[in-house]
Amino acid sequence: MRRTKEQAARTRADILAAAYSLFAEKGFEQTSLEAIAEAAGVTRGAIYWYFANKAAILDAILEMECAPIDDLVTGLTGNLVDDPVGALSSLTREMFTRVQQDDRKRCIYSIMRQMTCAAQDAPRQTALQVNRTRLVHKQLEKVFAYAHRHGRLNPIWSPETAAMAYHALVTGLLEEWSREAEAFDIGARGGEIVELFLDHLAAVS
Amino acid sequence: MRRTKEQAARTRADILAAAYSLFAEKGFEQTSLEAIAEAAGVTRGAIYWYFANKAAILDAILEMECAPIDDLVTGLTGNLVDDPVGALSSLTREMFTRVQQDDRKRCIYSIMRQMTCAAQDAPRQTALQVNRTRLVHKQLEKVFAYAHRHGRLNPIWSPETAAMAYHALVTGLLEEWSREAEAFDIGARGGEIVELFLDHLAAVS
């Protein structure tokens, strides 16, 4: 029974929403297409009209989730003029609070980590992640290179090393938080740590 | 056909070795029990005599891999007397080079990351990881608390915050390296970053 265009779009959105909830609640492997279909009010076959396979559903969700944060990162090099490191600090804090607000986001973030880098398999997932990582790296290097040129980077740190270290620090904080969110207030503790580290990076010494 | 005791132990070891190779080569999900059984020279049923399920095989491998590093971490609080932060630095470097030496270790490490925290499911895996994390945290806090008491910790860092930040930094470095090992010499770059950060943490200022 073919639906009208809006109905079709609605169907797709329903599938996505159902998948989001179920993935967040039970994890990726533990949710079957059957369950998604039932929650969305369609049959399994319908899902395959919109998505090539189960992983493609996750891909779509991940891209939706990552887009706003990627935008923030991309916009980072816009107004470096007065305080590059300060902008970085507030962006990171913004990301922490945004991700902390909603528990489902945390679950999806966990799943994203889970998907990355499963040795040889899942090449597409890895490529998506690798590209995001490269983007972030590039932006961070730009920020620290700018700070370096303007004498605002601690001279014992090269821009590349600073970028790598900062990225690793934030990644690690997110990873530990996603593992046990209740025991770790990433907004407060993470923000504090990032602040202290950036103070050190920016120290004129 | 019942084997002798050594033969049985050998069978178990063969299964473990075969699983290790295949997991490292193709990833956890992509290797079937059939493949493991064939590589080990037994049938699928035999595997179930030794391991409750597929995840239990991975568990055994992970524990084997983690044991030596956990020993290093546990031994950290033994000789704090002269240079606690220096001991931490050399331990971290040791871990980096050890993990870098062998490509299969990297793959297994990736899989370990992959398994942690799949929302509600896989509670055992998570527990194992959480316990290891707690152990590391405790040891790090001890080290930094000792340094703090002896005036060797930068006063703007509290021991807890320093421990958390350091752990996050190392975790993040390992994560990025495991994602693209060829583009990132963790022994050199990672070692340098850790050194610089520890210098800052230990600065008397």
Next chain:
DNA sequence: CGGGGCATGAGACGCACGAAGGAACAGGCG
């Protein structure tokens, strides 16, 4: 010489994915 550690093989069950078919929408033609 029995009991239980060690292993086989078949098969039950669930799941991702494919493919064929059918219902009705869109929009061009008369």
Next chain:
DNA sequence: CGCCTGTTCCTTCGTGCGTCTCATGCCCCG
């Protein structure tokens, strides 16, 4: 406006693979 045809959207059933179970039996060990 009404028809009609290609396309879009979705159902239904089938297939193959993967994990895990179970009944059965071998033969070491005490």
